Amino acid sequence: MGLGIASFSRFICDMNHHAPFMRAEELARWTVEELSVALGFDAAWYGWARLHPRGVDVFSNATHGLPEDFFATWQCMADQDLLARSKIEHPGHAAIYSRGQRRQTDGMADLSDRYGLTRMTTAMESPAGGLPNFYLSSYRVGESARAWSQEECEFLQCAVTHLTSAMKLSTSEPGRANAPGSVTILASKDGIGYLCLDALREQFGDLWPRWTGDNLPEQLACLISRPGIHVLPDRGLIVTVETTPNFQDMDLRRLTLRRLNGFDLLTKREREVARELAGGKSAKEVARHLGLAPATVRNQTQSIYQKLQVDNRAALAAAVPVGAG
Template sequence: MTSPALHDFSLLLLQLYRLSHELPIDAFQDAALELVKPVLPFDASMWGTATTAAEGIDVHTLHLHRKTPEMMMEYDNFKHLDSAAASFFGKGHGTRGFHSKSWWSGTTYAPFLDYVQRYDQNNIFITMDSDPRSNFMHWFSLFRADPDAHCKPEEVNLLASLSPHLMQALALNRIVHLDRLEAGSQAPSGSAIGDLRGVLYHADNFFETTLKTEWPSWHGRTLPDALLKHFLHGHARYSGHAIVVTHRVEQRLLFLKSRMRCRADSLTPREHTIAELLARGDTHKDIAAILSRSPATVRNHIQSIYDKLEVGNVAGLIHELRLAG
């Protein structure tokens, strides 16, 4: 790479990492790919994660750039013939260019060649990074519709240099988003990002420590089965023996937050409602009117709340509620 080219490459990377901090997660990948187009022209792309198996790739997350979901729905019928993707299996990482008509020649691959040509994938760049231990891979593909726009060796080398930065910038973009979701939280907490199959893409030390408190044999690469099943059944919060984990789903990703249990977790839903009303400044008579209960009943609830939280005033109650996030 010559000095001017190196300078341009550095500017591209600076802009890429700036976008990773500035853009929301639903806009970053398209913006990153548009940033690449002037130096490595392509027409469309897909960017995702998957596990590999004998019958082909099993997609976990997927971002389509100028392609329709129908393309991937049809891909499932032919993925066992995708010898380009299979050429990366077990390799750890790599970047290659493929001329579709040359690569998928012969009667065996005729159905797959027809498929890629119908979706204007006449020349394809693929770059991937995988963990051979788990068969989990992070990859993206760039498609060219023009059959004569072959993938040149220098373009493959450029993509090989760019791809680790694109993947790292995506990881940073998601972590920045996670940090924004946690803004304002005062309780010590851990955070993580995973997909709907339970694979973790990011987990800080506090998250790992809290989960190992609840599940001592947990290995750390995927969410514990009990936790994942709880969330997939529609629950937003998991209250364990020692920890509490909450989540929200965006872009088919789980954004997770964990903390140790605190006194406020012992409150009943009714007690928690009353505690929140007390914290905002309502009197026991105000709360009685809001909840259509007698003042005496509300006073009894308040005494139970104070006993459970081990506090004697509203200031102490507010502190305990903040520990629960």
């Protein structure tokens, strides 16, 4: 595969084709594997990190073609990472490292020698407001590994930028769009938000007017370790927390937020009755289909109308969300 405009266009088209059917972390893994072939690198390290004057904080990460102890080894020399230092000093340029270059640190040399990573480059979404950004460090192995060209680095940087945008479109369940008015974000197990924080602030920022930065509001961060559906009546919210597939220890969480509606206040049985009535069945048909006494259906219908604040079938049908469970 060449590195011209045509090849890059094909790559982006393939990525966008997969985005609606893959979760964000799946799309990232697919992209790294495709790039390893297209650009000819042997290993990679990628995830979300934040740059600051003192160095870099890595929040979630995965590897491609590297031993399991790579991240632990890197943590021991993080303050000597020349790629991170280069990105901090020159955020708009590709960071490149060669084992044979003059500028070295003991930690960088040890990392290179331990894993045979003689040619390295790091691409990262342009830092904005001190928030975590997606990064991809790509490695070529062996003394005969060729140097990274400017064209290859530009290809890699553009790919990371497009991948970040594509992942924002693939945070929800593959093949299923979010409900209108809802927002889905990705976060770390420690409550650091990655994708779609801008949408979260736009839709629900009024609920936490003092919330800034990338740490989720405490009320959401407390739910990170509790997968399931949570009702926050004081905020008028329904929050669904999911643990994403654990690809090489990325350990991400997916949070979907939407406004609380009257249907959420119904009991499980009332929801069943409401769906049946909204679908056009008579009270007798509902009773027969659900195995209930007619009097029970009448009582529940009255309760449903009261909770949803409706007084006829048409209004009830409008108040029952499509696909509601």
